[in-house]
Amino acid sequence: MNTNFITILLPESFEHCYVGQCSKKESCLHYLKGQETKPSDVPFIGYHPNKLNVGANCQEYVENRLIPHYMGFMKGAGQIPAKLVATFNRRCMQDLGMQKTRFYQLRKGEIPLTPYESEQIASLFAEMGVNPEEAFDEVVMRYDI
Structure with missing residues (x-):
């Protein structure tokens, strides 16, 4: 590389x-x-x-491998039926154990989602009837460091 x-x-x-x-x-x-x-x-x-x-x-070894990091999920949030938006927001914060501030930063794409966060949010989108492949705003390739 x-x-x-x-x-x-x-x-x-x-x-x-x-x-x-x-x-x-x-x-x-x-x-x-x-x-x-x-x-x-x-x-x-x-x-x-x-x-x-x-x-x-070696304890410091970091593999030379790019992985996808998802940025924002406003696109998916806009596809959730209005009556389920509050439930979706609450579940995201509860399931991932995060404060409102971090949730809104992630949703707007101000900070990247961790692979675990993106998996959990994708499964919540699927529960709400939104295609997880179309839920995230952007995919950025980064090293997992």
Whole structure:
């Protein structure tokens, strides 16, 4: 994968790794990010080349895999029958254990839904008679970090 693409999608504070002997280095985001800069040019802490617990034992391993993150569900909320809107809102907040503020931020697409939240909300849409595939406003591909 193009490392320039990785740079764009990862936060600046994402740790770099310089462990060349690691068996998982080709699929680890920390290592791929570390290949973009020399250790001497890094302004923050990275993983030292002599780090213990590499490969299968590495606690910091993050797979180089993009997953879909759903943004907003105003489109689906507009398809819910008016008499069920209050029930849908209440169930979302109760089932996901969230405050009103977070619920409305998620609904408007101000913050992305976690994979778990999107699954739960999709199942609620299905219960309300809305096709879950048409309920979310936008899908953004991101790393699961």
